[in-house]
Amino acid sequence: MPKVGMEAERRRSLIHATVDAIHERGYSDITMAQIAKRAGVSGGLVHHYFGSKDQLLAATMRHLLTELGKAIREGLSNAATPRERISAIIAGNFAHDQFQPAVIAAWLAFYVQSRTTDSNNRLLRIYAARLASNLTFNLRAFIPREDARRVAEGTASMIDGVWIRQALSDASTDRNAAISMVEDYVETQIAAHSARAATS
């Protein structure tokens, strides 16, 4: 009798191996053989489970996106006020599981790669649109609509910027510093608006 649940486990370990391989060798240099070896299986098995290199990479990217979405949703479920929700979104983007060197590297690789791969592109756009509308909605509790949009875009940019810089740095990841940087941006923007509102 074949082991039940083996497939899910194999897929998970292969996706993990893919993330690690991207981290160590770079997206453009990974080979199926490397990934298979890293996962401790034969080359043929990767095709057995994923069909092709492209599909393995696509599955890996979907996995990263799913995990990120999960982290954010978890944070949101514990947030009561708009301000807390904004913080939850930010923190979710730097959640423990996400903000690891290998994951950061893979994430960025897919992010950039998606520019020329339609299916990946579509996934990212959906995520980006959700993030933007979610941030905008909660920012509107403090800032008028037009500014809220701009600040949401700024927040997303800051998140991406912090992320890409972390990928390049060889400093060990510092979630708190990353979160502070983005929170500071949001806080200052809200404060600036309140000040302006008070003066006028």
Added chain:
Amino acid sequence: MPKVGMEAERRRSLIHATVDAIHERGYSDITMAQIAKRAGVSGGLVHHYFGSKDQLLAATMRHLLTELGKAIREGLSNAATPRERISAIIAGNFAHDQFQPAVIAAWLAFYVQSRTTDSNNRLLRIYAARLASNLTFNLRAFIPREDARRVAEGTASMIDGVWIRQALSDASTDRNAAISMVEDYVETQIAAHSARAATS
């Protein structure tokens, strides 16, 4: 009669072709044949001029960095005050030549790629360090040292974030919007500090 300067011209056009190819196909999918065809020369010639694919890519990245450095230095030469110098650095990062879809795409590709390529990594670190120290120095005219460092890092993050988001977007590039986003960050941070300073 061999045309003088032919070599420089060829090299330039091959680097251009490389940038375009990365834009259209993605870093991991470009081939020497594509680049050669795009530049209208034979495959052999690329090797004749650059020796290898790696060297062509390295030369292309150096070219992008040089152009960026040039743009920033030009801006700085016309700036008289610290605040103007900060703006010059920001504007330089979104200079007309730099902020084109193909250049953005190539830039990001190298940026991410550099994570696993030592020589590229070194070049980027030097540039990043210069940018950081330059921004910090000029920010100290408005903010104390510790905060200046933090804001410089935030500014650099915001620049990178705006850049990467532009690469993914299919909206046509908007230099002014990009610059405004970063300037707004800097401005708000300076203002926030002044306010705090005034209060205390």
Added chain:
Amino acid sequence: MPKVGMEAERRRSLIHATVDAIHERGYSDITMAQIAKRAGVSGGLVHHYFGSKDQLLAATMRHLLTELGKAIREGLSNAATPRERISAIIAGNFAHDQFQPAVIAAWLAFYVQSRTTDSNNRLLRIYAARLASNLTFNLRAFIPREDARRVAEGTASMIDGVWIRQALSDASTDRNAAISMVEDYVETQIAAHSARAATS
């Protein structure tokens, strides 16, 4: 409790699946996985029963030859005169079970394949020799020895020709037309000889 006769049934259904697979995908493109799936069993079982792909294919070809031989022998057992025996041989070659699209396709595939596979080749030669001698013997009732050999060869050629053309055609099989074509050849040859004999 193991079902008795299960093995024979499995083997038959796998041979059937092989014939169908050759029909749909072509001899050079079939895989063990396809055959197994078609027969509704696991891939491993095919090996369990046949040992290897080659052996499965060999068994399938033997099966086709056996069935053909059976059909011809049945016809012969009901034939009383030489002329009837000739007709029985012809009709046997287009017997109902044999002259089905999938069987035709598989038969031809093996026929051609046998050119480069010794064991298959031997089987076919034996069958061909029997067919030739059988036809020749019965034709001698109407035609002198030398001509009988020639007409036997012609009859065999016509049978093969009709068969291969049926395999290529997408018209539904027409046993009667096929039989008529060959019978007409034989009949005309016998008649031609009689006429010549009468004249001289």
Added chain:
Amino acid sequence: MPKVGMEAERRRSLIHATVDAIHERGYSDITMAQIAKRAGVSGGLVHHYFGSKDQLLAATMRHLLTELGKAIREGLSNAATPRERISAIIAGNFAHDQFQPAVIAAWLAFYVQSRTTDSNNRLLRIYAARLASNLTFNLRAFIPREDARRVAEGTASMIDGVWIRQALSDASTDRNAAISMVEDYVETQIAAHSARAATS
């Protein structure tokens, strides 16, 4: 300066190698490496010229069809009467270049293979339709329309039958015997009709 005309020569020699490889190993067992080796070139070159294995095989089949068509057309150009045209068509089908063991083997392989390959199928149908209409037309000089059609189909069947039997036989090819067999069929059919016509 690259050798002009090299491409056509290479393509020809690769197609030749393909025919030989099919002859020796069988359609389902040939590999690109074998073909390349046989043509005395590297494996990569085959892809360079034909793009893929499928395309190489398709080109080879087209080549065989073209050569056959050429042989028949040449014969026809020297034929004055309907009867001569019929003989020209038959002889063309067994022309010297065509009726060589390797060519026969390859031809049959493609013939059978075409059953499951649309593009090949289309080519063969066109050839078959032309052959049928050509034979029918010329037979009508001797036989009424309905019979002419039947005899044309019989002639084509006999040609295919003689061909496939030659492929299987290890006897050296005998053009004259092959031609006689088919000519005899045609002649006897025409004679049979004349006799019937005379009687009635």
Added chain:
DNA sequence: AATGAATGAGTTTTCATTCAT
């Protein structure tokens, strides 16, 4: 200097076969 034909090493992919369960 310039070409593009040719190579061959490296990569993905396929699939018969094995084997633990």
Added chain:
DNA sequence: GATGAATGAAAACTCATTCAT
């Protein structure tokens, strides 16, 4: 007996690089 997960050898295919012209 039966499964299907797993293997690994062999195949197609890609592409940077070389080199004769």
